[in-house]
Amino acid sequence: MLTMAMPKGRIFEEAVGLLRKAGYRLPPEFDDSRKLILEIEEENLRFILAKPMDVPTYVEHGVADVGIAGKDVMLEEERNVYEVLDLKISGCYLAVAGITDKPLTGVAPKIATKYPNVASNYFREQGEQVEIIKLNGSIELAPLIGLADRIVDIVSTGRTLKENGLMETAFIEPITSRFIVNPVSYRTKDRVIDDMVERLSAVVEGVDDYEDR
Amino acid sequence: MTVPFVFEKPLGMRDTLPVLYDLKTNIRQRIQGVTETWGYRFMNTPTLEYYETVGDASAILDQQLFKLLDQRGKTLVLRPDMTAPIARVAASSLKHEPFPLRLAYDSNVFRAQEDEGGKPAEFEQIGVELIGDGTTSADAEVIALMAEVLNKAGLEEYQIAIGHVGFIQELFLSIVGNEERAATLRRFLYEKNYVGYRRHVREMALSSIDQKRLMALLTLRGDGSKLSEAIELLPTDKGEKVLSDLRTLLDTLDSYGVAHRVKFDFTLVSHMSYYTGVVFEGYANNLGVPLSNGGRYDELLSRFNRPAQATGFGIRLDHLTEALNPKREELLPAAIIFSPERKKEAIQQATERRSKGEKVVMQELSGIKDLDAYSEGFEDVVYMIGKNGRGTM
Numbered sequence: 001m002l003t004m005a006m007p008k009g010r011i012f013e014e015a016v017g018l019l020r021k022a023g024y025r026l027p028p029e030f031d032d033s034r035k036l037i038l039e040i041e042e043e044n045l046r047f048i049l050a051k052p053m054d055v056p057t058y059v060e061h062g063v064a065d066v067g068i069a070g071k072d073v074m075l076e077e078e079r080n081v082y083e084v085l086d087l088k089i090s091g092c093y094l095a096v097a098g099i100t101d102k103p104l105t106g107v108a109p110k111i112a113t114k115y116p117n118v119a120s121n122y123f124r125e126q127g128e129q130v131e132i133i134k135l136n137g138s139i140e141l142a143p144l145i146g147l148a149d150r151i152v153d154i155v156s157t158g159r160t161l162k163e164n165g166l167m168e169t170a171f172i173e174p175i176t177s178r179f180i181v182n183p184v185s186y187r188t189k190d191r192v193i194d195d196m197v198e199r200l201s202a203v204v205e206g207v208d209d210y211e212d213r
Numbered sequence: 214m215t216v217p218f219v220f221e222k223p224l225g226m227r228d229t230l231p232v233l234y235d236l237k238t239n240i241r242q243r244i245q246g247v248t249e250t251w252g253y254r255f256m257n258t259p260t261l262e263y264y265e266t267v268g269d270a271s272a273i274l275d276q277q278l279f280k281l282l283d284q285r286g287k288t289l290v291l292r293p294d295m296t297a298p299i300a301r302v303a304a305s306s307l308k309h310e311p312f313p314l315r316l317a318y319d320s321n322v323f324r325a326q327e328d329e330g331g332k333p334a335e336f337e338q339i340g341v342e343l344i345g346d347g348t349t350s351a352d353a354e355v356i357a358l359m360a361e362v363l364n365k366a367g368l369e370e371y372q373i374a375i376g377h378v379g380f381i382q383e384l385f386l387s388i389v390g391n392e393e394r395a396a397t398l399r400r401f402l403y404e405k406n407y408v409g410y411r412r413h414v415r416e417m418a419l420s421s422i423d424q425k426r427l428m429a430l431l432t433l434r435g436d437g438s439k440l441s442e443a444i445e446l447l448p449t450d451k452g453e454k455v456l457s458d459l460r461t462l463l464d465t466l467d468s469y470g471v472a473h474r475v476k477f478d479f480t481l482v483s484h485m486s487y488y489t490g491v492v493f494e495g496y497a498n499n500l501g502v503p504l505s506n507g508g509r510y511d512e513l514l515s516r517f518n519r520p521a522q523a524t525g526f527g528i529r530l531d532h533l534t535e536a537l538n539p540k541r542e543e544l545l546p547a548a549i550i551f552s553p554e555r556k557k558e559a560i561q562q563a564t565e566r567r568s569k570g571e572k573v574v575m576q577e578l579s580g581i582k583d584l585d586a587y588s589e590g591f592e593d594v595v596y597m598i599g600k601n602g603r604g605t606m
Contacts, residue, residue, distance in 0.1 A: 062501010082405040178408060184496045184503060187374045187478060190434060 001044050002185075002192050005059055005067035007052035011177055014089040015068045022199040044192075056081055056180060065185035066193060071175045072154050076115045082186050085179040085197055088204050092156035094118060094172035099143050101169045104128065104150065112142030113152040122152065122172050140164040225326040225334025236539050237337070237530060240366050241319060244339050244528070247365045251358050253317035253341045258298035260321070264288035270516050271297040272486040277324045279334075291323035295338055296487075296510065296525060303344045304517035312345020312521055333531060340507070340527030344514065347522030349458050352491045352509060353465035359495060359505055359526045360471040367537055370498040373474050374434075375462070376481030378508070379490045380455045384430060384447050388423045398427070402482045407431055433479035437463050443479060462491065487513045491524070497536035504532045545592040546572030550584075553577065555597040562595070 006015055013031070020026055024043055038047045050058055055069040056079035067081075072094055074083060094115070112133045113119040123130045133148055140160055142148040154175055155161060161168060179200060181193055222228070229237065245255065261281075262268065268278055268290035279291040292298055295318045303314055319339045326334045341358060343351050356373060363371050381402070385395035394417075401410035414427045426446050433439050433446070437460075444456045459477070466472045483492050483506060492508035507526025514521040547566070551559035556577075563573045574591065578598060581587045588594045 060501070080405070083408050086408045182501050183405065184501055187434075187476065187494075188372055188496050188498050190476075194434075 001039075001046055002066065002189060002196075003046045003048060003064045005048050005050050005055045005064035005069075007055050007068060007070070007177075008049050009052060011052060011068065011070060011090045012049075015087070015177065018087060018089060018200065018203060021203040022196075024199075053077070059180050059182050062182045062184055064182070065189055066179065066181050066196065068177055069180050070154075070177050071173075072115065072118070074178060074180070075173075076117050078117065080183065082181040082183060083178050084181050084186075085201055085204070087177045087179055087200065090177045091175070092154045093174045094152065095155045095168045096122070096150050096152055096170040096172065097140075097143075097155070097161050097166045097168050098150040099166060101167055104130070106149070109149040110147070111150050111152055112139055112148035114139060115152055118172070119152040140166055223334070225332060227333055227335070233534070237534055239539075240534060240537065241337075241339065241530065243365050243367075244362050245317075245319065247362050248317045248339075248341060248358065251315075251341075251354075251361075253315045253358075255317045255319060256299070256302070257318070257320065258292065258295070258302060260291060261289045262292050262298060262301075264290050266517075267292060267297045267301060270300070270487070270513060273324060279323050279325050292320070293324050294322050295320055295340060295527065296342060297513065299342045299525075300344070300510075300513050300523070301517050303342075303521070303523075304514055304519035308519055313351070314344040315341065316344065317341045337530040338527045339530055340505075340525060342523060342525035344523040344525075345521040346524070347511065349461045350465060351522075351524055352458075353462050353469065355507060355524050355526050356462075356475070356491075356493055357466060357469035357471050359493075359507065359528065360469070360474055362528065363495060363504070363533075366533060367539070368497060368504075368533070371474065371495055371504065371536075372476060372498075373471075373493055373495050374476050374478040374481055375459070375491060375493045376478050377455055377459065377491055378482060378488050380443065380447065380452065380479060381430070381482065383449065383451045383455070384426070387447065387449055387452075388419065388427060389417070399482065402480060431480055434477065436476060439477045439479070443477075459491075483508060493526070495528070497532075499538070500532060500536045502532055504529060504536060544572065545590065546574050548574045548576060548588065548591040548594045549597060550576050550578050550581070550588070550594060551597040552579075552599060554600055559597045562597075 006012060016026060016030060024045070026040060030038060036049050038049070040047070048058065048064055052070060053073050053076070055067040056073060056077045058064040059067040059081045060079040068087065070090060108129050108131045110133055111119050111123065111130045112135050114135060114137070116132045116134045120132050133142070135142060139151045139153045142151055143166060144164060150169065152172070155168065158168065179197065186193060249255070264280060265288070268280070271294050273293035278293055281289050283289055299316055299318060303316070307314060317340065319337065321335050321337050323335050326332050341355060343355055356375070360373065381399065382395065385398050386392070389395055389398065397413065398410065401407070401413060410431070411428060414424055429446055433443055440456050440459055444453065463472060463475065466475055481492055481494060487510045488508040489511045490509035493506065494503045495505040497504050505526055505528035507524070509522070509524040511522040514523055549559045549563055559575060563575050566573045
């Protein structure tokens with residue numbers, strides 16, 4: 001049996017849609033179940049539903065063989081897993097935003113973010129000295145009440161930023177969801193996983209990464 | 214005032230409690246036994262080494278090294294692997310012994326963990342190094358020995374993936390032309406980032422045939438039939454040499470009776486940058502991390518001024534123990550609980566039973582607080598209490 005770690009929330013629906021398109025028969029109750037572990041016996045698949053940020057952790061430790069994780073999470077967590085396929089779902093991008101786009105002043109401007117590694121890597125590359133403040137959500141609040149000068153977060157439509165009077169000051173990198181695989185499972189369950197990769201890549205939209213095989 | 218971290222240990226450090234110690238000893242003895250029958254001689258090296266010699270040569274990431282200073286201010290490291298120290302010994306203390314050398318080790322190595330638990334920073338590695346032999350037979354011997362060791366340890370379900378870093382390097386250089394661009398491609402493989410690799414390949418100014426060759430590398434995984442696919446990707450003299458060597462390797466492993474454990478995987482690149490040829494990893498079906506790894510390192514010995522081709526493997530004892538998931542068949546000792554007036558008699562009986570190899574605990578009655586709870590930990594209990602009281606209760 002193959003165990004797949006799925007991200008709860010935003011990406012989940014799109015990921016399930018993709019799996020169905022790839023020919024996996026997932027029952028309708030799959031979509032609104034509150035169970036954390038779901039077994040689909042006829043497909044020989046077991047799904048675990050995890051926080052998006054935790055998916056690579058489950059896969060790295062091998063309790064899940066494969067998983068679906070955002071590139072943002074992969075960049076932040078730097079887990080030892082194979083990033084095999086760009087699923088091209090849940091597209092968005094990582095960006096810096098603030099109340100104004102005037103250059104940062106002060107000795108050590110403060111940056112609020114859910115992605116402390118991504119943020120500190122980015123500002124190091126820019127050669128700017130900053131202090132990172134880790135928040136767990138509603139990042140847009142930080143510059144509004146003076147906790148931070150900038151935020152680093154994912155932006156999909158830009159509406160949240162706009163409604164809170166924030167403007168994007170820099171683009172960091174585009175984000176999509178990735179199909180990830182545990183290094184041991186990639187070798188010991190290669191047949192099932194290769195089959196899954198093939199079926200998924202056939203339904204991934206846009207330029208097909210895998211067509212060059 | 215600070216509260217002392219009485220029960221805390223540095224990140225990644227673990228206690229080995231008696232039950233686990235017993236299990237490990239058992240596995241360790243079996244592995245050492247097999248390794249010795251293949252003519253490998255066990256040896257030890259110091260826990261601390263100079264940073265410039267071993268730390269630098271070991272190819273473990275710098276931030277994973279535990280470093281400290283000696284009294285004269287020289288940087289030391291807790292050895293992060295055993296291959297570099299053994300290479301040092303082979304090139305110094307053993308430099309008059311003729312090649313090939315067959316050496317084995319069973320030692321703790323240290324790699325600092327940055328982020329979280331679940332990954333030990335100190336772990337026991339058992340392995341061998343076959344130094345001064347560049348033949349395919351040597352490659353086959355260490356792989357076959359690793360399989361034999363896993364068999365003898367009692368592991369039933371496992372697989373070995375074999376790759377070849379020389380093949381990858383030759384493929385990259387023949388297509389992209391220079392080392393710098395080849396290194397970029399290697400880095401994507403090492404980081405396991407296939408999405409990035411494919412994107413990078415598409416963006417490079419290459420002919421569509423060369424792009425296809427680079428893309429096809431990612432699918433070179435499977436049984437011996439993949440070797441024929443590989444030869445189409447790299448029809449150079451060096452490529453043909455590598456693939457005919459791998460064919461010989463597979464034949465030899467077949468003679469050893471372990472070919473069914475083996476798959477080829479040309480995407481396998483190790484974090485150890487000193488590997489130059491065949492590389493391999495062992496996997497248990499029920500474990501999310503590799504059990505063992507190894508490969509050919511023909512350049513390492515020249516860093517210690519005794520150039521030699523070499524190959525070897527290391528097995529993580531903690532991972533192997535976890536994969537074996539052995540039953541806790543701890544043999545409980547017997548106990549003789551005595552009172553002072555019969556101490557002499559108790560000692561006599563204990564000595565007699567111990568000389569037969571039995572485990573016997575001697576415990577004076579007045580030292581026990583809760584007799585019922587205490588006596589549960591023993592196979593059987595003999596009481597020698599009171600002047601005339603008789604034996605067993």
